[in-house]
Amino acid sequence: MKTLRPWLMILFWTFISFLTLFPIYWLFVVSVKPAVELFSTPDVILTKFYWKNYIDVLNDRTLRSYMMNSLIISTGNAVLCTLLGFLTCYALSRFNLPGKESIFFWTITNRMAPPAVFLLPMFLLLTQVYAIGDFKLADTRIGMILVYCTFNLPFAIWTLRPTVDGIPKELDEAAYVDGASPWKVITEVVFPLARPGLAVTLILTWVFAWNEYLLAATLTNFNARTLTTGLSEYVTTTGTEWGIMAAISVFTLIPALIVFSLVQRHIVTGLTFGAVKG
Amino acid sequence: MHSNRLGWLLLAPTMIILFFFGVVPFFYVIWVSFHQWNPFAANPNMVFNWASNYRQVVFDAQLLASLGVTFAFVFFAVVSELILGYLLAQAFMKDFPGKAFFRTIHTLPLIMAPIIVGSIWKLMTTPSIGIIPSLVQSWFGLDLNIGQSAAAAFITTVVMDVWHWTPLVTLSLIAALVSLPPDPFEQAQIDGANKRQIFWHITLPMIAPAVVATVFIRLMDALRTVDEVLMLTGGGPGSATRYIGVHIFKEVFPRTNYGYGSAISVVVLYMTIVICWLLYVGLIAPRNTRKG
Numbered sequence: 001m002k003t004l005r006p007w008l009m010i011l012f013w014t015f016i017s018f019l020t021l022f023p024i025y026w027l028f029v030v031s032v033k034p035a036v037e038l039f040s041t042p043d044v045i046l047t048k049f050y051w052k053n054y055i056d057v058l059n060d061r062t063l064r065s066y067m068m069n070s071l072i073i074s075t076g077n078a079v080l081c082t083l084l085g086f087l088t089c090y091a092l093s094r095f096n097l098p099g100k101e102s103i104f105f106w107t108i109t110n111r112m113a114p115p116a117v118f119l120l121p122m123f124l125l126l127t128q129v130y131a132i133g134d135f136k137l138a139d140t141r142i143g144m145i146l147v148y149c150t151f152n153l154p155f156a157i158w159t160l161r162p163t164v165d166g167i168p169k170e171l172d173e174a175a176y177v178d179g180a181s182p183w184k185v186i187t188e189v190v191f192p193l194a195r196p197g198l199a200v201t202l203i204l205t206w207v208f209a210w211n212e213y214l215l216a217a218t219l220t221n222f223n224a225r226t227l228t229t230g231l232s233e234y235v236t237t238t239g240t241e242w243g244i245m246a247a248i249s250v251f252t253l254i255p256a257l258i259v260f261s262l263v264q265r266h267i268v269t270g271l272t273f274g275a276v277k278g
Numbered sequence: 279m280h281s282n283r284l285g286w287l288l289l290a291p292t293m294i295i296l297f298f299f300g301v302v303p304f305f306y307v308i309w310v311s312f313h314q315w316n317p318f319a320a321n322p323n324m325v326f327n328w329a330s331n332y333r334q335v336v337f338d339a340q341l342l343a344s345l346g347v348t349f350a351f352v353f354f355a356v357v358s359e360l361i362l363g364y365l366l367a368q369a370f371m372k373d374f375p376g377k378a379f380f381r382t383i384h385t386l387p388l389i390m391a392p393i394i395v396g397s398i399w400k401l402m403t404t405p406s407i408g409i410i411p412s413l414v415q416s417w418f419g420l421d422l423n424i425g426q427s428a429a430a431a432f433i434t435t436v437v438m439d440v441w442h443w444t445p446l447v448t449l450s451l452i453a454a455l456v457s458l459p460p461d462p463f464e465q466a467q468i469d470g471a472n473k474r475q476i477f478w479h480i481t482l483p484m485i486a487p488a489v490v491a492t493v494f495i496r497l498m499d500a501l502r503t504v505d506e507v508l509m510l511t512g513g514g515p516g517s518a519t520r521y522i523g524v525h526i527f528k529e530v531f532p533r534t535n536y537g538y539g540s541a542i543s544v545v546v547l548y549m550t551i552v553i554c555w556l557l558y559v560g561l562i563a564p565r566n567t568r569k570g
Contacts, residue, residue, distance in 0.1 A: 006373075006374040006375060009369065009372060009374040010374055010375065010376060012369060013369070013374075013376070013377075013380040014380075016366065016380070016384065017380055017383040017384070019441070020383055020384060020386060020387060020441070020445075021383060021386075023398045023399065023402050023441065024386075024398065026398070026401060026402055026408075026409060027397070027398045027401055030401045030407070038406075038407050039406050039407065044409065084291050084292045084295070085292070087288045087289075087291070087292070088288065088289055088292045090288060091284075091285040091286070091288035091289045092289075094285070095282055095284070095285030095288075096282065096285075097282055097285050097286065097289070103289070103293070106296075107292070107296060109300075110296055110299075110300035112498065112550075112554070113304075113547060113550070114501060114502035114522075114523060114546065114547070114550055115502065115504070115523075116502065116504055116522065116523035116526040116527060116543075116546070117307070117526070117543045117544075117546050117547040117550075118303050118307070118543075119526060119527065119531055119543075120307060120310075120526075120530070120531060120536065120539045120540055120543050121303035121304075121306045121307035121310065121540065121543070122299075122303050123531070124306070124310065124536060125302065125303060125306060129306075130298070146295060146298075146299055147299055149295045149296070149299055150296070150299045150300050153292060153295060153296060154296075157292070182284055207389060210391070211390075211391030211392065211393070211394075212391075213391070213392065213393040213504075213505040213508075214504050214505060214523070214527065217527075218527070218531060228391060228393045228394075228505075231393060231394075231397060231509075232393065232508070232509060235397075235400070235509065235512075242401065242404075242407055245397060245401075246397070246401060249394050249397045249398065252391060252393075252394055253390065253391070253394050256389045256390055256391065256394075257389070259389065260385075260386065260389045264382060264385055267385060267388050267389055268385070268388070268446060268449040268450065268453075271388060271446055271495075272446070272450060272491070272492070272495050
């Protein structure tokens with residue numbers, strides 16, 4: 001087999017990387033151009049930066065509240081899913097519960113179902129059925145935090161299981177012998193050891209919740225609307241504000257990029273249900 | 279070891295949440311699908327109407343058109359991603375400076391929100407704003423307009439999906455290729471096998487489990503593609519890119535015809551399950567029994 005020269009490989013991968021990065025760069029280009037310049041011949045090289053789109057987004061009270069909602073919903077959901085996922089994995093790993101493997105597989109079926117199928121029942125349940133007095137879950141942050149559990153909680157359970165299973169049972173037993181309560185064992189023995197796995201799970205569930213659009217678009221009207229739905233509101237048939245749309249996209253993208261640098265290695269494992277070790 | 283009561287107690291919150299937001303919606307949608315229910319119709323109440331919603335589904339031309347383009351999209355997207363992903367994975371098997379760096383860049387699209395991918399490709403391909411139509415115009419003299427040409431819109435959604443998800447295929451196949459033992463390849467070379475023979479008779483059978491798993495995951499994800507297409511084309515022009523999720527979101531959901539919409543949801547869910555099952559029975563199960 002002929003081996004390709006290294007510089008040829010570098011050239012090839014530079015080209016592929018260009019294909020990957022250029023669309024993202026183009027998003028940035030559109031976001032820092034005034035509307036009038038957009039419709040002239042597309043310029044690839046930026047000479048001056050026009051930050052008004054970003055300032056407009058930050059000054060927009062509605063968009064600011066969407067941003068806040070996104071932040072609260074994804075953080076609340078990530079914390080809830082990671083903690084419950086951890087407790088679930090602890091129960092599955094340390095107790096001899098009948099049918100626990102079936103429960104484990106049942107959880108993942110919730111993630112496999114296409115979300116579009118659940119739009120209608122979820123909408124009907126949240127607007128009409130799940131109500132306590134006058135309080136309905138639709139268009140509330142707590143409602144969205146719970147709804148996102150359908151895909152994030154199974155994910156948390158699946159990614160945390162190897163971590164919790166990997167912590168030796170002898171440690172728990174030693175602590176019990178010393179007279180520790182189960183709660184103390186979970187919080188002070190197992191939890192600290194699971195921390196790296198918990199961090200990865202927390203970050204990935206956070207991104208999935210932050211990135212979600214479909215359910216947020218159908219289950220919220222105003223109070224709990226998220227940044228991704230705000231983005232789609234800027235695409236209308238009468239005319240799209242391209243610069244604003246690009247700026248919102250950049251705002252939505254930034255957290256994902258930060259996260260990306262933190263958990264790059266775990267992304268593929270996460271996206272393939274652990275079928276592939278990244 | 280402590281009593282199982284504590285174990286169930288720890289499981290309880292998870293099971294309660296998944297019950298109310300996973301199991302209940304599943305049975306609720308089936309239940310509603312057997313009713314005539316439209317809150318804005320003459321009779322806003324739920325009326326049990328046997329399977330007449332399902333009878334209607336079979337003759338729903340819009341739904342059938344949507345299913346047709348969905349399968350075309352899934353087929354072209356997954357096949358392109360598989361071929362491209364394999365070639366890129368092979369290109370990563372050689373050593374060259376900066377490999378880790380290029381790999382990082384290659385992984386980047388995976389973390390991006392689908393709706394952002396849609397918005398990026400909208401900015402790339404919208405005539406007079408995007409750079410792609412102007413390049414196509416000056417290089418090939420063609421007028422690329424995803425708002426008018428059904429073929430252009432369809433191809434753009436496939437290209438977008440390939441851009442977004444090929445890295446997943448690449449990285450899973452890298453993981454499979456790295457774990458291969460070198461001996462069979464060396465032996466085959468000594469025996470004078472050519473590259474194509476090595477690929478079909480050695481590489482492919484050995485990475486087959488990984489390929490099947492990857493296809494499975496990609497297929498499931500491609501079937502549920504909604505956000506990015508909604509953003510890019512809105513399902514148009516006509517029904518050219520109105521994939522099943524987009525169809526439910528844009529055509530079924532806003533109609534407030536809850537009974538009929540539920541029937542469509544159930545049919546789509548059922549089809550997803552059947553495709554899953556067929557894949558499992560056809561590809562994954564025989565492999566396991568052969569081994570076992």
